[in-house]
Amino acid sequence: MKKTALVALLMGAAALTACTTTDPYTGMPIRNNTGTGALSGAGVGAVLGYLTNTNSGEQGRKNALIGAGIGALAGGAVGNYMDRQQADFRRSLEGSGVMIRRNGDQIVLVMPSDVTFAVDQSDVQPQFTRVLDDVARTLNAYPQTTIDVVGHADSSGADAYNQSLSERRASSVAGYLTGPGRVLPDRIFVAGMGERQPIADNGTAEGRSQNRRVEIVLRPITQ
Numbered sequence: 210m211k212k213t214a215l216v217a218l219l220m221g222a223a224a225l226t227a228c229t230t231t232d233p234y235t236g237m238p239i240r241n242n243t244g245t246g247a248l249s250g251a252g253v254g255a256v257l258g259y260l261t262n263t264n265s266g267e268q269g270r271k272n273a274l275i276g277a278g279i280g281a282l283a284g285g286a287v288g289n290y291m292d293r294q295q296a297d298f299r300r301s302l303e304g305s306g307v308m309i310r311r312n313g314d315q316i317v318l319v320m321p322s323d324v325t326f327a328v329d330q331s332d333v334q335p336q337f338t339r340v341l342d343d344v345a346r347t348l349n350a351y352p353q354t355t356i357d358v359v360g361h362a363d364s365s366g367a368d369a370y371n372q373s374l375s376e377r378r379a380s381s382v383a384g385y386l387t388g389p390g391r392v393l394p395d396r397i398f399v400a401g402m403g404e405r406q407p408i409a410d411n412g413t414a415e416g417r418s419q420n421r422r423v424e425i426v427l428r429p430i431t432q
Contacts (some may be wrong), residue, residue, distance in 0.1 A: 270355055271430050273395050279352050287314050291429060294351040301343040312404040315428055316354075322378070322421035331377035331385040333385055338395065341382065344425070345391040356392070357426040358383040361408075363417035368403060376401030382423050 275281055282290055297318050303431050306324040310317040325337050333341065348356065360379030362371035379399050387394040409416035 247321075249412075270398065272397065274352075274355070274393075274430060277431065281430050282353050283432055287429045287431060290351065290353065291316060291427075294347065294354070294427070297347050297350065298344075301347055302340065305340045305343070307340060307344075315426055317427070318425040320382070320423045320425070321418065322423070323418055324380070325423060326378060329372060329374070331381050333381050338385065341385050342391075345386050348386070348392050348396075348427075351427075352393070353430045354396070354427045355430060356386075356397045357424075357428075358386070358397060358399050359424045359426060361406055361420060361422050361424065362402045362404045363407070363420040364411040365417060372401055372403035374417075375403050378423050382425070 271281075291311075291314050295309065295311060297388060298316065298318065301316075302309065306321060308319040308321075310319060320337075320340075323335060348354070358379045360375030360377070360382075362375045364371070374400075378399050383397050383399045386392045387397060404411070404420070407416070407420045408422075409419035411417055411420060
């Protein structure tokens with residue numbers, strides 16, 4: 210049941226992709242959400258609600274963070290908070306190869322495997338650690354968010370291998386982010402989705418390259 214709930218959460222989050230403008234740094238669609246926290250929060254709440262009803266993990270994580278002194282955001286402040294965080298990511302990650310997407314009140318950082326890992330490997334490449342340092346600094350500047358680190362694979366190879374590789378890659382990124390002096394581990398949830406959530410055609414080399422990725426999904430901690 211726990212695994213089913215996690216899959217539903219992540220698939221629902223990935224489906225919230227309606228946007229209206231284009232990010233000049235990455236070419237990806239974005240939407241400004243200042244003042245729209247109450248409206249866009251409804252869709253996110255529906256996804257998180259499924260997990261909360263079957264597993265205390267997400268709500269427990271939020272409660273723990275609030276109990277540790279990290280205040281929750283009021284609905285009207287959410288859009289502005291996430292807008293500012295997105296803008297800081299755009300500045301710090303320009304030219305890094307990391308794509309930034311906005312799904313309502315969520316921010317998704319998409320890290321292609323080609324720049325993050327060697328072929329069929331799960332250790333973060335040394336040259337990419339500087340990028341993760343930049344990510345960690347921005348995450349720490351905006352502590353009122355939870356962080357899901359989710360690995361994805363293409364459809365090459367066996368299902369079990371793809372699942373294992375996606376999990377190991379997500380764990381490597383999360384492990385680096387929670388290293389000494391970086392991000393509070395209680396904020397982070399790690400999962401691997403294998404080949405179940407492609408964003409491009411697995412029938413082409415370009416599509417498979419896009420599907421091999423790690424996504425960092427940021428959600429506001431709300432009242």
